[in-house]
Amino acid sequence: MLPFIARARTLGLSMALATAGLGVVATVPASAVAGPTKWDIQVGAGNEVDTGLNRFYPSDITIHRGDTVSFGWGGFHTVTFNPPATKSILDYLGPGGFSPGPLDSAGKFVSGVPLGPPSAELPHFNVLIDVPAGKYHFQCMLHQFMHGSITVKSGTLPRTNDENITLANAQIAADTKRATALDARLTRHASATDGQALVGAGDKVAEFVKFYPTSITVRVGDALTFKDGDLHEPHTVTFGPVPGDPRDPAFGVFPSGPGNPNAYDGTSPLSSGFLFHQSQYNYWNLKVSAVSAAVPRTEFSVTFAKPTMPGNVINFYCALHGALLPNGDVVGMSGHITVLPASDD
Ligand SMILES: [Cu+2]
Incomplete structure (x- = not known):
């Protein structure tokens, strides 16, 4: 069915042409006239x-x-x-x-x-x-x-x-x-203290650009492992600024310090570089790109060397989907970590 305006215009046109003696237009199907x-x-x-x-x-x-x-x-x-x-x-x-x-x-x-x-x-x-x-x-x-x-x-x-x-x-x-239900389930099941965090998540359509959980507690000497759960876009786990030139295609792609992920002090810049899956490397055709040397990695572990002061946390963010503000706050895809002293046992 043609919209009313189009029908009116078609009708008007055929009437005008019919008046001009070109009545043959009336035999043309409406769908053909519609264009x-x-x-x-x-x-x-x-x-x-x-x-x-x-x-x-x-x-x-x-x-x-x-x-x-x-x-x-x-x-x-x-x-x-x-x-x-x-x-x-x-x-x-x-x-x-x-x-x-x-x-x-x-x-x-x-x-x-x-x-x-x-x-x-x-x-x-x-x-x-x-x-x-x-x-x-x-x-x-x-x-x-x-x-x-x-x-x-x-x-x-x-x-x-x-x-x-x-x-x-x-x-x-x-x-x-479906996405709302999945996000609620992921949020409910994310433990703040089991030494693991998800970096993005979703299914083949829904994509959650966030960390699960966003508030993490870990002890000195225990590894905190971030796992990439997003098959759509890459992410990073970043503490402090990312070194380099943002206009460089390689910016943020590769892991960077000077922070040491095996004994992190909580203050030096430290970034995982892009976390992504092999299927993403293939789909993005990175082998012909300026960052062909990027290695698909889906995990990043950090072990903290000292506890946070009472009332303080260590902020982290995704350099692609979040940001570090000049005052040290993080926004967008981000979270924070409380580091407790090593347990005695
Ligand atoms: Cu991200």
């Missing part, structure tokens, strides 16, 4: 604080050749058709990662990122789809499970854009509900 359709896909969802939903909403749509797909940003992602084997994730985060449509050949590299002037809403990434009948894949280059497809066919389509949006909203609601 190309715009289809909406929301790229990710979440609360923009600590929970991301890394899925295309909807993931798979069926359209006509000549229609436009309008990708609206629901988080930081890319929309990429036919990624070249010569590019790594680092390429997509800069201007070289942008390659506008139309998709007018099956193998054409088309890619967008949510970049633009500061405004209330980032401009959508609109891609005219001008390829023969077939199935065309796209993906987010950052989030390895985030894939979608556009099927091009002629004739009747399975759903309207409005019907797609309704299904997409139901999927967002289901993902949000």
